[in-house]
Amino acid sequence: MSILIKNCLVGNSRKDIYVEGKTISEISSQISVEADQKIDGKRLAALPSFANAHTHSAMTLFRGYADDMQLMPWLEQKIWPNEARLTEEMVYQGSRLACLEMIKSGTTFFNDMYWHFKGTFKAVKEMGIRSSVNGVFIDLFDPKKAEEQKKESKALFDEFHNSHERIQFSLGPHAIYTVSEESLLWIKEFSEKNDLQVHIHVSETEQEVKDCVKKNGLRPVEYLDKIGFLSERVVAAHCVWLNEKEAKIMAKHDAVIAHNPIANMKLAVGGVFPYSLYKKHGVRMALGTDGTASNNNLSMFDTMKTAALLQKFHQNDPTVLPASECFDLATRSGYACFGLDAGITEGKVADFMLVNTSDPVLSPSHNMVSDMVYAAHAGCVDTVICNGSVLMKNRQVSNEAEIVEEASAAAHELLSS
Amino acid sequence: MSILIKNCLVGNSRKDIYVEGKTISEISSQISVEADQKIDGKRLAALPSFANAHTHSAMTLFRGYADDMQLMPWLEQKIWPNEARLTEEMVYQGSRLACLEMIKSGTTFFNDMYWHFKGTFKAVKEMGIRSSVNGVFIDLFDPKKAEEQKKESKALFDEFHNSHERIQFSLGPHAIYTVSEESLLWIKEFSEKNDLQVHIHVSETEQEVKDCVKKNGLRPVEYLDKIGFLSERVVAAHCVWLNEKEAKIMAKHDAVIAHNPIANMKLAVGGVFPYSLYKKHGVRMALGTDGTASNNNLSMFDTMKTAALLQKFHQNDPTVLPASECFDLATRSGYACFGLDAGITEGKVADFMLVNTSDPVLSPSHNMVSDMVYAAHAGCVDTVICNGSVLMKNRQVSNEAEIVEEASAAAHELLSS
Numbered sequence: 001m002s003i004l005i006k007n008c009l010v011g012n013s014r015k016d017i018y019v020e021g022k023t024i025s026e027i028s029s030q031i032s033v034e035a036d037q038k039i040d041g042k043r044l045a046a047l048p049s050f051a052n053a054h055t056h057s058a059m060t061l062f063r064g065y066a067d068d069m070q071l072m073p074w075l076e077q078k079i080w081p082n083e084a085r086l087t088e089e090m091v092y093q094g095s096r097l098a099c100l101e102m103i104k105s106g107t108t109f110f111n112d113m114y115w116h117f118k119g120t121f122k123a124v125k126e127m128g129i130r131s132s133v134n135g136v137f138i139d140l141f142d143p144k145k146a147e148e149q150k151k152e153s154k155a156l157f158d159e160f161h162n163s164h165e166r167i168q169f170s171l172g173p174h175a176i177y178t179v180s181e182e183s184l185l186w187i188k189e190f191s192e193k194n195d196l197q198v199h200i201h202v203s204e205t206e207q208e209v210k211d212c213v214k215k216n217g218l219r220p221v222e223y224l225d226k227i228g229f230l231s232e233r234v235v236a237a238h239c240v241w242l243n244e245k246e247a248k249i250m251a252k253h254d255a256v257i258a259h260n261p262i263a264n265m266k267l268a269v270g271g272v273f274p275y276s277l278y279k280k281h282g283v284r285m286a287l288g289t290d291g292t293a294s295n296n297n298l299s300m301f302d303t304m305k306t307a308a309l310l311q312k313f314h315q316n317d318p319t320v321l322p323a324s325e326c327f328d329l330a331t332r333s334g335y336a337c338f339g340l341d342a343g344i345t346e347g348k349v350a351d352f353m354l355v356n357t358s359d360p361v362l363s364p365s366h367n368m369v370s371d372m373v374y375a376a377h378a379g380c381v382d383t384v385i386c387n388g389s390v391l392m393k394n395r396q397v398s399n400e401a402e403i404v405e406e407a408s409a410a411a412h413e414l415l416s417s
Numbered sequence: 418m419s420i421l422i423k424n425c426l427v428g429n430s431r432k433d434i435y436v437e438g439k440t441i442s443e444i445s446s447q448i449s450v451e452a453d454q455k456i457d458g459k460r461l462a463a464l465p466s467f468a469n470a471h472t473h474s475a476m477t478l479f480r481g482y483a484d485d486m487q488l489m490p491w492l493e494q495k496i497w498p499n500e501a502r503l504t505e506e507m508v509y510q511g512s513r514l515a516c517l518e519m520i521k522s523g524t525t526f527f528n529d530m531y532w533h534f535k536g537t538f539k540a541v542k543e544m545g546i547r548s549s550v551n552g553v554f555i556d557l558f559d560p561k562k563a564e565e566q567k568k569e570s571k572a573l574f575d576e577f578h579n580s581h582e583r584i585q586f587s588l589g590p591h592a593i594y595t596v597s598e599e600s601l602l603w604i605k606e607f608s609e610k611n612d613l614q615v616h617i618h619v620s621e622t623e624q625e626v627k628d629c630v631k632k633n634g635l636r637p638v639e640y641l642d643k644i645g646f647l648s649e650r651v652v653a654a655h656c657v658w659l660n661e662k663e664a665k666i667m668a669k670h671d672a673v674i675a676h677n678p679i680a681n682m683k684l685a686v687g688g689v690f691p692y693s694l695y696k697k698h699g700v701r702m703a704l705g706t707d708g709t710a711s712n713n714n715l716s717m718f719d720t721m722k723t724a725a726l727l728q729k730f731h732q733n734d735p736t737v738l739p740a741s742e743c744f745d746l747a748t749r750s751g752y753a754c755f756g757l758d759a760g761i762t763e764g765k766v767a768d769f770m771l772v773n774t775s776d777p778v779l780s781p782s783h784n785m786v787s788d789m790v791y792a793a794h795a796g797c798v799d800t801v802i803c804n805g806s807v808l809m810k811n812r813q814v815s816n817e818a819e820i821v822e823e824a825s826a827a828a829h830e831l832l833s834s
Contacts, residue, residue: 060780061781062783063780063781063792064782064783064784064787064791064792065783065784067740067787068729068739069735070734070735070736071735101777104777104778105778262722265729265730266729266791267729267735268729268730268732268733268734295791296787296791297778302719302794305679306723309679309723310682312485312682313681313682315685316685316687317685318486318487318683318685319485319487358821360518361518361521361714363514363824364477364478364480364514364825364827364828364829365481366479366832367484370481370484370713371481374484374713375481375709375713377716377718377719377794378778378794379795379796379797400775400777401775403777407781408781410781411780
């Protein structure tokens with residue numbers, strides 16, 4: 001398979017891009033080769049596609065089902081009882097809709113934690129996108145449950161690790177308030193032995209910090225450090241409530257923090273992600289959407305804009321988190337955090353998007369990166385390529401109507417019963 | 418001219434909508450009439466289109482030109498010197514691009530303050546949208562300048578008042594720190610005599626409040642009240658820094674407040690729009706985008722979502738400004754503030770949009786209003802009707818490529834010279 005994109009904008013100049021197999025093999029001013037697919041890039045600009053560092057993809061099933069509620073009633077009345085009734089098929093349908101939505105908004109990688117691993121794995125495999133898929137690990141401090149969860153993790157690892165080139169198998173211990181210390185240590189060991197990433201929620205709410213201090217005499221990151229859980233394999237979602245000592249600990253271990261500004265604001269977690277503190281200490285960071293029950297979309301455009309606005313507003317300084325840094329968090333930094341060798345460069349894997357430069361919202365085009373962060377929306381993305389395959393062209397994705405209809409049917413089956 | 422939309426979603430049921438002339442003449446389950454235009458509504462939902470309560474439309478020319486800067490250097494180095502070199506033709510080009518962008522994001526009315534009134538007027542007239550267009554009135558406390566501005570306002574009034582059914586002529590005194598008391602009083606009198614709205618910036622920054630207290634011994638709204646400026650004709654943009662006494666004053670006069678959450682956050686005005694205070698006192702409110710130099714788009718979708726997120730975050734309460742209230746601010750409340758008799762109801766003027774319900778981001782469609790506020794983007798809007806005319810169908814607007822190209826050329830001419 002090969003793709004030749006003629007005359008599209010790459011940075012500030014017009015170039016041809018030649019994709020051979022799964023790789024960008026050449027970018028230059030004039031490429032004359034035969035290709036299986038040819039794309040006229042006259043009204044298009046090539047840009048890195050997005051890495052979504054934290055989501056629960058199948059929660060598309062819950063989009064708009066319950067909003068504007070206090071956190072605990074929302075979880076206890078609306079989310080948890082319905083999640084308990086999810087089937088693998090429903091998760092497959094929800095994740096397939098999520099993959100479609102991500103492709104249509106320029107995202108080619110997502111880091112996913114949810115129930116019914118196999119449903120999400122199947123959806124990602126079919127949809128052509130990349131993912132780090134982890135099953136949720138929750139033992140609620142029950143040793144019997146812990147053994148079941150370890151067994152399930154091992155079984156999933158045996159079946160799925162290294163089974164697909166686009167899908168990383170990873171571990172998903174939910175949080176320190178739902179997973180026992182013994183299980184966290186087992187996960188740590190298992191991940192080291194098998195070279196796996198570990199995705200966990202950390203310090204999303206102040207209550208979590210208070211409870212941890214009460215129970216362990218330590219704040220969450222101090223506690224995770226003390227038990228030896230932290231490493232460069234860890235992706236910690238949220239980290240809204242870390243102090244400077246904890247920021248230094250995260251930096252020391254080269255752990256990754258996934259920031260989800262929209263969910264943090266929508267659920268009113270109170271605090272503000274301390275971006276400048278993490279930047280000062282060189283903590284690795286990426287951006288995520290969180291699930292659609294608390295966002296309610298998977299658009300990295302919305303996420304970038306909200307991240308930048310929130311920091312400027314909170315720090316009372318419009319120069320904080322400028323567009324270029326924000327775009328990096330959603331692309332290059334995200335790739336680095338998940339070991340992806342992508343970017344619009346020869347030799348990199350061919351994961352990128354082509355945006356429609358004639359969209360009014362991207363005009364007059366003084367600064368493409370600013371336009372991406374502050375002006376663009378999902379509808380500006382024309383073409384998405386992942387692993388050398390065209391997943392969307394002229395905003396058309398295969399089977400779109402069927403995916404939407406089947407996911408909607410699954411959602412209504414789940415939530416009306 | 419007549420339009421028949423068959424079988425589209427209106428609320429929770431499928432209906433036909435018949436538009437005759439400029440009015441929605443019938444909404445019912447089965448309409449069998451001949452119509453000049455027929456639209457298959459199978460995959461569409463009819464929703465009120467947006468009223469953008471505060472913008473400077475021609476500033477599309479500056480989109481992405483200068484971001485992430487402190488307010489004063491941004492104004493002094495990037496905006497003001499270039500605004501001084503604007504021509505009427507450039508403003509026409511910038512406003513035409515803005516109208517195109519607004520149509521493509523479901524907005525059919527905007528309240529605009531900018532230089533070169535005639536350029537914007539011409540753009541609105543051509544593009545088929547509605548607007549309240551006001552020229553900026555700035556005298557910088559110079560009596561000679563004040564006389565010139567009054568003369569210009571009178572001349573514009575004579576030429577343009579009641580000259581076009583879709584365009585309201587209104588007055589645009591910039592702010593209390595750029596317009597003398599004598600001129601504010603002249604504007605107040607002229608607006609009463611001629612039944613005009615008055616659009617002014619109020620309390621955007623804390624500095625404005627401090628300066629006003631220092632100069633007048635009163636906060637801005639107290640000062641405007643004291644000199645007799647306030648009335649139901651006044652649309653005050655921003656009002657970030659009002660206290661409870663000032664909120665009561667605004668309510669007493671039935672004045673309108675236009676909230677611009679994105680620009681407030683992007684420019685880091687420090688404070689937070691006191692939504693709940695205004696709601697408590699029954700102040701009339703609407704939502705605006707502000708200009709694209711400080712946003713950087715004209716999408717009311719982005720504005721609704723950011724407004725809701727900001728309130729929830731700031732008040733540490735996810736129940737504040739729920740989706741239904743937020744959607745109302747952007748539609749029904751906006752219409753009421755600008756005297757528009759629109760809405761999806763028989764007898765109302767035919768200003769509305771049809772959104773694509775099969776867009777993945779609007780699925781599984783548990784709650785259309787939530788989906789509009791939290792999930793949708795401009796690309797979900799399929800069709801826009803204003804004053805009984807179809808301005809966009811299948812996302813196509815007449816002359817789109819030409820509008821984008823000419824505006825881009827004007828912007829680059831302005832900013833590269």
